[in-house]
Amino acid sequence: MNVSVCAGLLSAPSSEDVLRTGYNWQTFLDTPPEEHVYEDSRFVVVPVPYDSTTSFRSGSRYAPAAIIDASRHLEDFDVETGIDASQWGIYTLDEMSPDMSGPKRVVGQVSALIEQVLDDDKMPVLLGGEHTITVGAVLACADHVEDLSVLYLDAHADLRESYMGTRWGHASVAMRVSELCPIVQVGVRSISSGEYDFAVSRKIPIFYWPPGRDSEALNADVCGRLSSNVYISIDLDVADPSIMSAVGTPEPGGMTWWELTSLLREVAARKNVVGFDIVELSPEEGPVACSSTAARLAYKIMGYVAAGWK
Numbered sequence: 276m277n278v279s280v281c282a283g284l285l286s287a288p289s290s291e292d293v294l295r296t297g298y299n300w301q302t303f304l305d306t307p308p309e310e311h312v313y314e315d316s317r318f319v320v321v322p323v324p325y326d327s328t329t330s331f332r333s334g335s336r337y338a339p340a341a342i343i344d345a346s347r348h349l350e351d352f353d354v355e356t357g358i359d360a361s362q363w364g365i366y367t368l369d370e371m372s373p374d375m376s377g378p379k380r381v382v383g384q385v386s387a388l389i390e391q392v393l394d395d396d397k398m399p400v401l402l403g404g405e406h407t408i409t410v411g412a413v414l415a416c417a418d419h420v421e422d423l424s425v426l427y428l429d430a431h432a433d434l435r436e437s438y439m440g441t442r443w444g445h446a447s448v449a450m451r452v453s454e455l456c457p458i459v460q461v462g463v464r465s466i467s468s469g470e471y472d473f474a475v476s477r478k479i480p481i482f483y484w485p486p487g488r489d490s491e492a493l494n495a496d497v498c499g500r501l502s503s504n505v506y507i508s509i510d511l512d513v514a515d516p517s518i519m520s521a522v523g524t525p526e527p528g529g530m531t532w533w534e535l536t537s538l539l540r541e542v543a544a545r546k547n548v549v550g551f552d553i554v555e556l557s558p559e560e561g562p563v564a565c566s567s568t569a570a571r572l573a574y575k576i577m578g579y580v581a582a583g584w585k
């Protein structure tokens with residue numbers, strides 16, 4: 276939340292303060308320009324407005340802007356963790372301009388971007404866009420660290436070899452990721468028989484939803500399946516439509532806010548989180564509360580990670 280305008284009124288304002296009448300800097304948390312310094316930031320928000328392989332309800336290209344806009348209203352302090360993750364610096368890149376010649380090209384673009392962020396020793400926070408962009412991020416992370424695994428939260432298994440003529444679409448993301456490093460899937464409640472057989476034959480751990488046991492046991496089991504370095508990918512349709520209806524392909528019976536955040540908190544406490552993404556928000560398909568929920572979720576994870584940096 277930007278308080279520089281108020282602060283400016285208490286002391287003799289500079290001409291710059293007088294001219295600064297707006298609040299909307301279009302940065303995550305509305306970070307004002309003087310605090311928005313790439314070199315000083317541990318988190319880098321990477322907005323990727325791409326949704327061209329979406330097969331049902333498109334519109335996730337509008338999600339990065341909607342999430343960043345909603346983040347203006349978040350408190351910097353998080354009462355659950357007792358910390359203010361913004362102290363570690365959050366830099367928001369300009370929206371990536373997707374190469375519209377095909378999803379494979381977009382994967383390459385994302386990969387190059389994330390590679391740079393990791394080379395600069397920062398944590399990428401990818402805001403989609405459709406799930407396809409995750410493949411690019413995982414490519415970069417797998418290149419950057421040893422012993423990487425992916426925690427993949429999604430209502431859908433996304434294990435199709437190809438879908439609607441492309442191997443790089445949103446329905447094949449977990450399949451492509453599983454070719455790069457081990458993957459652990461949580462929250463699945465929509466899967467084809469072919470995908471199911473594939474997951475069994477390849478021993479891909481899938482924690483279906485509902486889990487049929489308490490969160491503590493489940494979270495421990497999920498952590499036990501992950502390696503030391505973890506990339507987290509969150510398709511927002513993993514959440515129940517009662518809290519997240521603004522997604523392209525909603526599925527009933529999903530995770531509650533507390534189930535989702537308790538798992539993420541546990542993973543951040545026990546593993547080295549290399550980066551994460553939040554994808555598949557389609558802001559125009561649901562109430563504006565969904566954009567706020569997505570923004571809060573992104574900032575929650577930053578808090579869980581930063582708690583380990585204290």
Ligand SMILES: [Mn+2]
Binds near residue numbers: 430431510512524555
């Ligand atoms: Mn999904």
